[in-house]
Amino acid sequence: MGLPKPTAERLSQLARLLEQRGGKNAPLSSAEIEQLTGWPSHTVRKDISLLGIPPEASTTLGYAPALLARAIRERLGFAEKAHPCCVVGLGRLGSAFLDYEGFGDGPFTLVAGFDSNVNRLEILKADFPLYPTFKMKDVIGRLGIEFAVLCVPPAQAQAACDRLVECGIVGVVNFTPVILSVPHGIEVENVSIIDALGTLVARLAARSNQ
């Protein structure tokens, strides 16, 4: 059986938080997690309970970070090897990811970049190969790429997204401010600065609930 969506999202972040703490392998209590994340401790415990962790991962002092993180990753279906991803659109924003260090040893890696401007492909340097857009279908299929990071100009966003879906991409991280339409079954995560600011205002407004 699957986890509730909000639970899955919290756990995914929790795993990252645990991994970020690096050395610190001292047990971490639900109360401390509340401190760090703002999620109430009972929500944290419930989430972990739904996860169904092995008994060694929790002691009378709290949770064992490394074991808990691994349990989460497994349960959420993160592959053993990294998930291959690609960047689409290598303008200022897209090219900022070519040497992005945030991936570390996490479960994702960039394995390809695409841009329709061939000149640009020649100028840019990256640790992975860059391709002209017309090779998209071929490359995505061959490398088994699952996710795309969309950084094209707004006017091309929907078209590029449609194309990615055709190529078999299953999830899109959308850095453009365009609201994308996708077929059922494809996940989009909006990550545009505009969206994020809008969400902040919306949440601050929702506060008036009391």
Place this chain on the structure above:
Amino acid sequence: MGLPKPTAERLSQLARLLEQRGGKNAPLSSAEIEQLTGWPSHTVRKDISLLGIPPEASTTLGYAPALLARAIRERLGFAEKAHPCCVVGLGRLGSAFLDYEGFGDGPFTLVAGFDSNVNRLEILKADFPLYPTFKMKDVIGRLGIEFAVLCVPPAQAQAACDRLVECGIVGVVNFTPVILSVPHGIEVENVSIIDALGTLVARLAARSNQ
């Protein structure tokens, strides 16, 4: 009374979608909005109903885009004039926002940038002034900046965030992969590529609900 948080977030996106359609002022039905966004039409209608729109904004053919968008913006507490925002950390990612066009005539504008590297400040060009970090308190107070876009390297993220909170910032758009701890009352929207990919996997995993 306030709106439910999910409703507020959907409406915020809907407003953007309506504004993006620019010229098209033909009425838009809840069924068409479902097409574009994937939200079921009854959810759309319920959201709009909770919003409490003026009667002119809906006809027997659908909603009047411009009027609806304005009603949403007002209800969500978007100011008449733009909300002032700042970018903190002007590396590859942060500096990509210096000439970002996505803001258009929307409700947000960047009015300041900060970086601790003074050399970098001299090299970069922007439509708004850039400052060394030590002027943060002064500038944020003087310009009434409400939101910050955090693009510093991971190792400095929490410290920079703490500082922003001290300066009176009320919301942070977090482009770093670090999970930030903030005091109650401050909103953080995580917008890092890592987070977004994690969320995608989490959501795809949650599907196994059937």
Place this chain on the structure above:
DNA sequence: AGTTGTGAAGGTATTCACAGCG
């Protein structure tokens, strides 16, 4: 006919409260 608008029903997630365990 085709649309919105909304009370009522249903489903999901959060919160509570306490049992259970080291």
Place this chain on the structure above:
DNA sequence: CGCTGTGAATACCTTCACAACT
């Protein structure tokens, strides 16, 4: 004791079904 783990209670959001309107 202080912590986790979890059924039960609550609150919240979504979905339904149909009335009202043009």
